[in-house]
Amino acid sequence: MRRQRSPASDPVKVVTIDTDIEAVRRGAPPLRVLLLEDRNDFRGVLRDYLVSCSYKVKSVSSGIEGLREIMKTRFDLIICDMMMPRMGGEMFYWAVTRVRPATRECFIFFTGHKNNPAIEFFFRRINARVLYKPFKLAVLDSTIRDIIPKLG
Secondary structure, three states, X not given: OOOOOOHHHOOOOOOOOOOOHHHHXXXXXXXXXXXXXXXXXXXXXXXXXXXXXXXXXXXXXXXXXXXXXXXXXXXXXXXXXXXXXXXXXXXXXXXXXXXXXHHHHHEEEEEOOOOOHHHHHHHHHHOOOEEEOOOOHHHHXXXXXXXXXXXX
């Protein structure tokens, strides 16, 4: 006689996400993050990940929307795609740093255009932190952790 496995006896798959619990434990307020990405699917993944790390996230699909948010709220961190319609990452950076010069150290850029000379020139000019698509969320997390001490 063969025994059938019941669904309850099947092994459970456990998924863990490394979150910024250290900041929560120290009682620090969550970092306010502005996320700019025009692709809904990618923006959703990044937003969900950042929220799971206990960050307070405002996500927008364009530089124009990002500027509106910058004028309303101060953000600790800006994570910005380079290629967006109407206002790309470079134009957004110059507009934001003109209005809020202290944000220069708060940017993380990402792009799928690794060999674009104009983009690479901009990155070198401002000494940018850059992630090249596709990137692992652990790399984003590491980059954020490198910036946190500099936020003062």
